[in-house]
Every structure is written in structure tokens, then in C-alpha cells.
Amino acid sequence: MKNLRLTGERLITGAGALNALSELTFTRALIITGGKSMFRNGTIHRAETLLSPRGAVEVCHGIPANPTCADVEAGLAVMRRFAPDLVIAIGGGSSIDAAKAMLLFYEWPALNFDNVFQSTLPQKRTKTTFVAVPSTSGTASEVTHVTVITFPEQQNKLAIKTEALRPDIAILDGELCMSLPAHIAAETGMDALTHAIECFTNRSKETFTNALAIGAITGILQWLLQSVEQATPESRQKMHEFSCMAGMAFSNAGLGMVHGISHAFSAHYNTAHGLANAVILPYVLEYNRQDAWVAAELDHLSHIVGGDIIGQVRALAAQVGIPACLRDCGIAEADFERDEAALIAGSMLGSTAVNPIPMTPETIAPIVRAAYYGN
Incomplete structure (x- = not known):
């Protein structure tokens, strides 16, 4: 017997699918993204415009390729200060993976990188709705229950796996990829x-x-x-x-x-x-x-x-x-x-x-x- 899980609650696909953000209900929404590309092509501004009539919005940016523990912890500090009930990761797989790790430690403060691999991990978030909006077509982190984080001191990349990491909503809007080199x-x-x-x-x-x-x-x-x-x-x-x-x-x-x-x-x-x-x-x-x-x-x-x-x-x-x-x-x-x-x-x-x-x-x-x- 196999227990299969293909996605979270919803998969929204097609040109213009980002507009689905305007239908979400929340009090405080935190957008997590990478460096400059999603700002240059207007995606972050568009997301803020869609979200802002429905609640407070803040952007946490600067997630690099191959995010490290330090990158996750810096974003986690922003998340804990802002206390969102909606998290939206927009960008490549690195942004989505980093957001997953932040969410895990945000919802369960007793977990951290020192104990996460020795702990029995929770399977369902209760504080936040998680939306993943990929801007590249590769990692598929928007539908997986895995995050991969780089540990520079050990020179390793390790995966954390739990259903609590799987995004609730995945948005596949090909328009976000049009500026992709x-x-x-x-x-x-x-x-x-x-x-x-x-x-x-x-x-x-x-x-x-x-x-x-x-x-x-x-x-x-x-x-x-x-x-x-x-x-x-x-x-x-x-x-x-x-x-x-x-x-x-x-x-x-x-x-x-x-x-x-x-x-x-x-x-x-x-x-x-x-x-x-x-x-x-x-x-x-x-x-x-x-x-x-x-x-x-x-x-x-x-x-x-x-x-x-x-x-x-x-x-x-x-x-x-x-x-x-x-x-x-x-x-x-x-x-x-x-x-x-x-x-x-x-x-x-x-x-x-x-x-x-x-x-x-x-x-x-x-x-x-x-x-x-x-x-």
C-alpha cells in the first residue's frame, strides 16, 4: 500500500494565475523572495497590489541561490517580528525552500537546525497558510514536502522532509517566467x-x-x-x-x-x-x-x-x-x-x-x- 500526495489544497495554473492572490483571506501577509529579478519584472509590486486591500503586507527579500542556515535564520527573525498568518514565497526554488524552513521553525519554536534532524517533525501547520509561486521551472518546490538547505561549515546540503512543508496553494503563472534568462x-x-x-x-x-x-x-x-x-x-x-x-x-x-x-x-x-x-x-x-x-x-x-x-x-x-x-x-x-x-x-x-x-x-x-x- 502506498499513500500518495500530489499537491496541497489547490494548484492554480495558467497565464494570469497570480491574480488568485486577490482572493485570499488573511490579516498579515509576508512575501519571501530572492534578489532583484522579481522586483525588476514587477511581480512583487503586482503581488503587493493584489494583497494590500485585504490586510497588512511586508516583503522579506534577498534569499540567495543555495540558501544557508544563516539565510533562513535571518528571514525567520523577520517572520517572528511580523507574525504573519499568510506566507507567500515568490521566486525560484531557493526562495521557496528557504520559506519552508522558516515556516517550520516559526510554527514550532522549539525546533532549530541543531535538533531538526533528530526530532520527530510535525505534519501540519496551524498558524499559517503557505502559498508558493515559482518563477523558474525546475525544482517544483511548490508541490513538494521537502526543503534543501546548505550547511557551509559541513560543506553539505541536507534535506528536511515533512508534510508540514508542503505549500497549501501552488500558483503556476508562466508570465512570471517571461523575463527568465x-x-x-x-x-x-x-x-x-x-x-x-x-x-x-x-x-x-x-x-x-x-x-x-x-x-x-x-x-x-x-x-x-x-x-x-x-x-x-x-x-x-x-x-x-x-x-x-x-x-x-x-x-x-x-x-x-x-x-x-x-x-x-x-x-x-x-x-x-x-x-x-x-x-x-x-x-x-x-x-x-x-x-x-x-x-x-x-x-x-x-x-x-x-x-x-x-x-x-x-x-x-x-x-x-x-x-x-x-x-x-x-x-x-x-x-x-x-x-x-x-x-x-x-x-x-x-x-x-x-x-x-x-x-x-x-x-x-x-x-x-x-x-x-x-x-
Whole structure:
């Protein structure tokens, strides 16, 4: 028996979906966002305009890529001072992930980063309504029960998981993505493809997550290049929706070794999560293909998409400008050689535990090197 959860209370999708903010009931609304992009394209002003007739509104901004404990704690201080009953995260996956961690510690003050991984976590918020409005099409944090936070001192990225983190409302408005630079559209789109393929090759998948993963894979293969090169409204909305489908799938079935290795590199070098996933994905697929079950699943997927899936992943990545190896992402060879042992240890954490082939530091080491050097 499996207990599936695909989203929170509501999923609102389509151009102009942000207008749904005007229907919310609240007393104090806190908007959490990143740096400048959502201000430059007018989204934050628009959200404030929609919300302000219904209650007090404040904006907490400056969430960076790969948010750290310190970033969460700074936002938490704002949240505790303002005491919202509505929290709206607008931006990329980093803004939404940071908001999730803030909310967990806001609703349960006894929890903090010192004890959260040893505690039995609550499953339902009672003080706040949480709305997630993604501006990138990659992480699908708007429908998942997970937040990933960077711990700089340990040079690790770790996931906190509980249903209390899943947003109540997800708003997929492709208009928010129209100002997205091509390279960000490429990296986040390949991130979504990684989610879908890792879910598809996870042994925990079942009928529903399998169908969602296939739908996301075929959709992303069809629409990502147009989204990157032409940035048409239709392609940006489609990528938003297929990314969300991938999130619904992997939050129920799990991921795999790509994310384990990716988190290690992101924690050490602040490499963009989607970029790292995009580079690492084909190397892991080639390795996992030695397993008979994975090989059969990939053969089936290749039949569905009309060609070898690993070849299609490599071709699409090249078309949208993804480097062929992590060395070409600006990570100096001297730094990699110095950190290799720590990177291998970090790669064994997180989603590597549910890779379809059980991994050890000895078996993962050649994959880490291959993904870095491109051999």
C-alpha cells in the first residue's frame, strides 16, 4: 500500500494565475523572495497590489541561490517580528525552500537546525497558510514536502522532509517566467528533466508516479529548447507545468544518485543546482544502465521518446548550452583534487541512498571523477 500526495489544497495554473492572490483571506501577509529579478519584472509590486486591500503586507527579500542556515535564520527573525498568518514565497526554488524552513521553525519554536534532524517533525501547520509561486521551472518546490538547505561549515546540503512543508496553494503563472534568462531556463529545465528521469528509474515508483514522470519527460523534451531559444509564452507555461508534474512524481517515488552528487558539488562550490544535475545526469544513467531492471526501463522510455534516452539527454543538454563536464562549469582542477575525498563522502548522502543500484564510496568515486573530467 502506498499513500500518495500530489499537491496541497489547490494548484492554480495558467497565464494570469497570480491574480488568485486577490482572493485570499488573511490579516498579515509576508512575501519571501530572492534578489532583484522579481522586483525588476514587477511581480512583487503586482503581488503587493493584489494583497494590500485585504490586510497588512511586508516583503522579506534577498534569499540567495543555495540558501544557508544563516539565510533562513535571518528571514525567520523577520517572520517572528511580523507574525504573519499568510506566507507567500515568490521566486525560484531557493526562495521557496528557504520559506519552508522558516515556516517550520516559526510554527514550532522549539525546533532549530541543531535538533531538526533528530526530532520527530510535525505534519501540519496551524498558524499559517503557505502559498508558493515559482518563477523558474525546475525544482517544483511548490508541490513538494521537502526543503534543501546548505550547511557551509559541513560543506553539505541536507534535506528536511515533512508534510508540514508542503505549500497549501501552488500558483503556476508562466508570465512570471517571461523575463527568465535563457541560461537559467536551460538549467532549471534540465533540473526538471533530471527529477522526472530519476523518478522513472526509482524502484519505488508505481502507476501514478510512473505516468507523471513519463508525461514530464516527453513534455520537457518537446518544449525546453523552444523555451530557451524563443521564450514563447506557451513554451514557458508548458515548462512550468511539466516541471510541476516531475515534482509530484519524485516527491512520492524519490530520486537517485544524480542529486546526491549534485548536492555535494553545490555545497562545496555553490554550483547552481540545476546546472550540476544537468551535467551529472547522463553519467549516472550510463552507470545505472548496467542493472537489468534499469536497462529495461530505459529501453522502454527510449521507445516512448523515439530514440535512445541517454543520447537525447546529452543532445538536449548540448543544444541548450549545458557544459559536458563539471570542470567546464568553472570548478578548478586543483580545487577538485583537493576536495575529492570530501565530495565522494558528500555524494553518498541524501538521494544516493535510494539509487536503483546500492552505492558505496568506492563505487561512486569513478562516477564523481567521470562527471568532473567528462570521461
